[in-house]
Amino acid sequence: MSTRTGMKAKLAIVVPCYNEEEMFPTSRSTLCAVIKDLAGKEKIASDSFVLFVNDGSTDKTWGLISEAAENDASVWGISLTRNCGHQSALLAGLMEARKYADVTVSIDADLQDDVNVIEEMMDRYYEGCDIVYGVRSGRKTDSFMKRSTAQLYYKLLEKLGVKSVYNHADFRLMSKKAVDELARYKESNLYLRGLIPQLGFKTASVYYERKERMAGESKYPFSKMLNLAINGITSFSNKPIKMVMHFGFFVMLVCLAAAVYAFVSYFNGDVERGWTSVILSIWFLGGVQLISFGIIGEYIGRIYTEVKGRPLYSIEEFISHGEENGDVREKE
Numbered sequence: 001m002s003t004r005t006g007m008k009a010k011l012a013i014v015v016p017c018y019n020e021e022e023m024f025p026t027s028r029s030t031l032c033a034v035i036k037d038l039a040g041k042e043k044i045a046s047d048s049f050v051l052f053v054n055d056g057s058t059d060k061t062w063g064l065i066s067e068a069a070e071n072d073a074s075v076w077g078i079s080l081t082r083n084c085g086h087q088s089a090l091l092a093g094l095m096e097a098r099k100y101a102d103v104t105v106s107i108d109a110d111l112q113d114d115v116n117v118i119e120e121m122m123d124r125y126y127e128g129c130d131i132v133y134g135v136r137s138g139r140k141t142d143s144f145m146k147r148s149t150a151q152l153y154y155k156l157l158e159k160l161g162v163k164s165v166y167n168h169a170d171f172r173l174m175s176k177k178a179v180d181e182l183a184r185y186k187e188s189n190l191y192l193r194g195l196i197p198q199l200g201f202k203t204a205s206v207y208y209e210r211k212e213r214m215a216g217e218s219k220y221p222f223s224k225m226l227n228l229a230i231n232g233i234t235s236f237s238n239k240p241i242k243m244v245m246h247f248g249f250f251v252m253l254v255c256l257a258a259a260v261y262a263f264v265s266y267f268n269g270d271v272e273r274g275w276t277s278v279i280l281s282i283w284f285l286g287g288v289q290l291i292s293f294g295i296i297g298e299y300i301g302r303i304y305t306e307v308k309g310r311p312l313y314s315i316e317e318f319i320s321h322g323e324e325n326g327d328v329r330e331k332e
Contacts (some may be wrong), residue, residue: 004126009124011048012076012091012101013037017065018055019108024064027109028052028075034115034311035074043122048101049321051076053093056083060318069319078193079317087190088312090170096318098179105173106244113171114208121173121206122321126194130201134171137207152154172196188306211308268290 013031017024031050038044054077067076078096080089090106095102105126107113113134115284121132170192174182178201197203263296 004026004128008045009122009125010045010100012097012104013050013118013137014053014090014097014104014106015050015109016053016055016089016093016106016211017057018083018086018089019057019059019061021057021060021064024052024061024068024110027100027111028064028068030115031107032072032074032109034118038119041119043119045102047073047321049074049076051078051079051093051097053089053191054079055086055089056080057146062331069321073321076321077317077319078315081314081316084121084313085190085194086170090192091190091314092315094174094179095183096315098176098183100320102176103173104176104179104262105171106183107171108169112211114211116277117206117208118173123203124206125175126171127204128202129173129204130175131196131199132173132202133165133168133203133205135165135205135207136167136169145186163194165193167195168205175201177201186309188310189302190325192314247288247292251285 015031015037017026017027020027028050033046035048039048041044052065052068052075054065062077062079065075065079068075069077078092080092084092094104094106103122104123105118114239117134121134124132137312174196178196178199181199181201182196185198187195
């Protein structure tokens with residue numbers, strides 16, 4: 001088994017933030033304490049840091065990040081020019097962190113994921129793992145509806161052939177080698193939970209109980225969750241299009257049966273009775289066509305987005321404390 005002995009890796013904890021002014025002070029103090037604790041145990045290098053990514057917040061989030069970065073060398077910050085979405089903000093943080101760190105851990109600013117398992121993640125890293133997934137041991141804190149839909153979605157992904165880690169979100173450790181490999185993937189419709197398992201490096205999982213949000217409110221409403229779920233399916237599986245074709249053959253068989261029924265009714269002199277079946281067939285086939293066009297259109301729309309190759313994010317300001325450039329504030 002490959003191990004990484006005799007070394008102290010430089011860790012970057014990447015934290016996407018969108019309107020987190022209420023939660024930021026707790027996130028900052030908690031994560032900086034993790035850095036200090038692990039450095040004291042000689043699990044990580046003393047110049048490890050927390051990188052907060054401001055995803056176009058409209059509140060005081062960036063001001064708080066800037067102030068913290070000026071007073072604490074373990075706090076770095078990136079401000080994006082606009083709200084690009086959680087997945088893009090996370091990717092932006094990972095791409096910048098890999099320039100300075102040996103290993104990254106991504107975690108949401110709400111700290112519902114257990115920061116105490118970061119030490120265990122580092123242990124798995126030193127044992128030779130390039131990717132370590134933070135996996136929820138249960139969903140006790142979720143509502144019945146959210147728990148049921150999540151379980152149904154994971155089962156659907158499995159049926160569609162999409163490789164994913166059950167009960168894992170975006171709380172994970174990645175080595176620089178793994179993040180460098182991720183950088184080679186130029187997808188616009190991001191679903192990192194499905195993309196990272198495609199990298200193929202040695203992986204491990206650590207398990208934890210998810211906590212309740214301590215402050216603020218969730219920035220992931222149903223509409224964003226639904227869009228992320230659709231990305232997960234359309235980015236990694238073309239089975240929905242095949243299902244449309246198979247359903248088309250099924251409808252043809254139903255139509256043949258209806259045709260037999262229509263001929264029998266005609267020869268029996270019961271043609272008036274067919275009015276209902278004709279109307280229902282028209283409505284049914286019209287609905288099938290609209291659904292089919294919708295599925296195909298969803299794939300075409302995503303192809304359109306991909307071929308344009310527009311950047312997923314733009315960095316307006318970057319505050320770092322790297323040895324290469326000292327304490328700097330860069331604008332891009």
